[in-house]
Amino acid sequence: MTTTDQTTDREQVPAPASARPSTPVRVSRLGYVAFETPDVERLTHYYTNVLGFALVHNSPGQAFLTTGGDHHSIVINRAEAAGGRSVVGYEIREDLDAAHRRLQAAGLRAERRSDIGPGTPDALVLTEPATGATLHLYEDQDPSGVSPTFDHRPSKLGHVAAYTPSLGDMRSFYEGALGFRWADSISDFFVFLRCNADHHAANFMQSNELRGLHHIAYEARDLNHLQLMIDNLTKHGHTLYWGPGRHAVGHNIFTYHKDPDGNSIELFTQLDVMLDEEQGYYEPRPWHERFPMYPTTWEADAAAMNMWGPVPHGGPIKR
Numbered sequence: 001m002t003t004t005d006q007t008t009d010r011e012q013v014p015a016p017a018s019a020r021p022s023t024p025v026r027v028s029r030l031g032y033v034a035f036e037t038p039d040v041e042r043l044t045h046y047y048t049n050v051l052g053f054a055l056v057h058n059s060p061g062q063a064f065l066t067t068g069g070d071h072h073s074i075v076i077n078r079a080e081a082a083g084g085r086s087v088v089g090y091e092i093r094e095d096l097d098a099a100h101r102r103l104q105a106a107g108l109r110a111e112r113r114s115d116i117g118p119g120t121p122d123a124l125v126l127t128e129p130a131t132g133a134t135l136h137l138y139e140d141q142d143p144s145g146v147s148p149t150f151d152h153r154p155s156k157l158g159h160v161a162a163y164t165p166s167l168g169d170m171r172s173f174y175e176g177a178l179g180f181r182w183a184d185s186i187s188d189f190f191v192f193l194r195c196n197a198d199h200h201a202a203n204f205m206q207s208n209e210l211r212g213l214h215h216i217a218y219e220a221r222d223l224n225h226l227q228l229m230i231d232n233l234t235k236h237g238h239t240l241y242w243g244p245g246r247h248a249v250g251h252n253i254f255t256y257h258k259d260p261d262g263n264s265i266e267l268f269t270q271l272d273v274m275l276d277e278e279q280g281y282y283e284p285r286p287w288h289e290r291f292p293m294y295p296t297t298w299e300a301d302a303a304a305m306n307m308w309g310p311v312p313h314g315g316p317i318k319r
Helices: 006-012 040-050 096-105 167-176 223-235
Strands: 027-037 054-059 062-066 074-078 083-092 111-113 123-127 134-138 156-164 181-186 190-194 202-206 213-219 242-246 253-258 264-269
Touching: 027 040, 027 134, 027 156, 040 054, 040 062, 040 074, 083 156, 083 213, 096 123, 096 134, 156 167, 167 181, 167 190, 167 202, 223 253, 223 264
Parallel strands: 027 074, 083 134, 156 202, 213 264
Antiparallel strands: 027 083, 054 062, 062 074, 111 123, 123 134, 156 213, 181 190, 190 202, 242 253, 253 264
16 A cells, blocks of 8 residues: 555565675664663663562663663663663674674674673674674673563564664675675665564665654554553553554554663564574464565655554654
């Protein structure tokens, strides 16, 4: 309903895994995101009480929180002003020494560090093009020691979206250097990129005016879990500014609210997955527009943003 011609979509589908060119590294999953805030205690309280994260480690001016087995999913750092997505950590399932050599051979500057904080004692540190955000590449994190729960805590950190003044440079870097694959686009200004079976772990919007975080998303196990999370939001005085609804891009059921610093937080479930790289299409779902559903370039209209109808005044996409 809001897609380009199917033939065009098929032509844009990434090559099968066996045919894709090698890249310096291949990210396997999104691990953590760091936020800057003038009030570490307030944001920590939000993450532990409102979202149900477990506090693993804290010190003056810093906190590390997790949804599960990893040492941390979120890092909160004290700063003079609030700022989302100052650092993004990605797991790579390969030797850091070899990854470092390949990045250098590709002309990409990366620094080997062992002092970035608890939980990730060994990492490669890069700078994201166009935005200047810091990226950490690591093999694994220390275990958190946190037991799993079935309350309102999210099942995992899902994805992070940011503005960029150069969408082309960003996409080239993530696909050509980090091994991400194209998942979907909205027109020529919003791209969704994946590093594993999940529809996207990173997405970027072209903007010459806006900078920093667009939103960060946490996954619910199912609709019942999502309802529990939303009920806990309202219990603590946080209301939704959009949703529930269903995105056409990724087909996840979504809700959006603001954290105490004004960052947009998405809670979602039912995100598309690509279980077979060789086939190149998403696992079929009854709400898909096509069967099979390949990566698609969508028109920039309300239906792509919410199949169920309502879109906030002014739209969720600000450029």
